[in-house]
Amino acid sequence: MHIPTIKDVAAKAGVSVKTVSRVINHEASVQASTRQRVEAAIEVLRYRPDLSARSLRGMRSYALGVVYDNPNPYYVIAVQNGLLSVCREFGYGLQIHPCDSNSPTLAEELVQLVRQNRLAGLVLAPPMSERDELVQTLTAAKVPLVRLISASSDPQDGHLCVYVDDRSAAREITTHLIQMGHQRIGFIWGGPEHRSSPERYKGYEEALRDYGVSMDPELVVQGDYSFDEGFRAARRLLALPNPPTAIFGSNDEIAAGVLAAARSIGVNVPFDLSIAGFEDSPFSKQSWPALTTARQDTQEIARTAGRMLIEEVDRDESAPPPRNCGFSPSLVARGSTTPVRPGREG
Template sequence: MRSATIKDVAERAGVSLKTVSRVINNEPSVHARTREKVQREIDALGYQPDPSARSLRSTRAYAIGLVYDNPNAHYIINLQRGVLAACRSSGFGLQIHPCDSSSPKLADELRELVHRSRLAGLVLAPPMSEQPALIHALSAAKVPFIRIISAREDPADGSPCVYVDDRDAAYAITEHLIQLGHQRIGFLWGGREHRSSQERYQGYADALKDYGIALDRKLIVPGDYTFDDGFRGARKLLALKDRPSAIFGSNDEIAAGVLAAAHSDGINVPYELSIAGFEDSPFSKQSWPALTTARQATEDIARHAAQRLIGDLQREANGEPIDSRNEGFSPELVVRGSTAPRHSAPSGRGARRKPAT
């Protein structure tokens, strides 16, 4: 069967093609009853507007781009799902654009992407969303965008964003470990180009300070948001003479690498070593024991960001004021089997103890 067309919708609703177009574009000039009638026929026919064809027929663009650079595949998949859901509900197309966030020509690359692909705007994921020079260049070029950033509160810098309070969630994880009796808590960084890494580290450091625990630099290991860096970082920490009794990985991939390193050394988790991650990715649920983590609703965050961008584009096209309120998200602590009360001082690397009964 052929796909329904805009002409089919117009004929069944008894209205003009222009009226159907106005309903699809969410223009305010359509009477509520007419809008309801047209939408009913759109739903009945299963009509899906073609963003490319709409853009060719109009001076407006009906597709947006998602720009990212992140080694965490699960984060990227959830990011794509969220943006795609917003695009589908609004009749917009989506172009996914992975890139090198360290490229000195990134601003030129994104300007060319918008021009060549006739994109209405961009959703910028970290770390691009947190680069002031790039944001300035896109603003100067009048490229509409929205940023997903790590921040404790609305940055109020004039640009639209969705912000995530990584610091507060990292504080909650560290506090959870401290309240279990852990004093020596290792911390494994994610990529330093991501502000989320700094925010998660700061939450860790703030919790130690508030509980009167001295920050030990030997317990802090740089790295990236990968399983391999989690494994390597954990091996360094577990080789210490006075090794930590708990390790906080900046994301779940890192924490899963820590868990693998502990298993390879015959260390019982959580009896001898508590482990926590961040994000609540499949790694956290599929590990054994399952990982204590912070649930970050990446798909919802991305969907809200795309909805905000599309909404602003539509309001601007209709001559309406743009919404200046930015939305914030706070990841929530999820306690699972990888953390437990500290039983006794940890021994040296590879030393075994009586397993938990």
């Protein structure tokens, strides 16, 4: 079986090998009509560049790295799939690097990762992306990077990022519960090392304040972004003398754990207890009843980060850097929430 080469593409498109190379490298100097002819030839021949050879010839890298430490497998898979799609679009490879975010040598590990594997740059997922000292160290080592972070607005701190407004989405979820008549609303935190956890808590807190609902500290439980933590925290909340009529878990895994805890003690969802999560992961759709949540397109968020990073490493020094981009998750109301039963509002 003949594997198509760059010479085959050049011959079919009627151009030089150098022109094909320019198209593959997304150089702006190629005329639109020529670019279209070359791209058509690439598609017909199903040509795929040899990324390692291309990197060696050009003395630069055509591979990105993604660094994560997250207990939520659905989040990690969505990030990977989003980055893979944009890497394939632009002819880049992707190296996936799970790590220990608490390692005291993490900065050195990541610098070595980039240099040994000749990576063009890194996409940092939370919580590493939200650690200023780590970001400063990588920047000082001239490692191009784009961060995925939780923020209610563009931080404008000089470092590229895709930011997600978790706070507003959490406020919207809590408002949804309050408008259904719920006054005792439990809140279960995610991992404290993730900035999304305090941001989602602030949204919950702001909604209570906006509607004049008193804050009861015993309804707030520290946790982590996992099913087990949701189960544990919910059992604690439901054992209170005056338990909540609704529980807001900081992600869908937590909310699924809450649902399991309610069933384990015979609490009917949603008639005795409304439950909401966050992120619109498969947990939210596969649960019964399906979970009210905030839809967060993690795959598109990752795609945006990948495009930003490629744009940054490909741009001329005279060109302005890419602009930070923000996403706002939106409320998805499903069967796990319903108006509070009469007599249980307070």
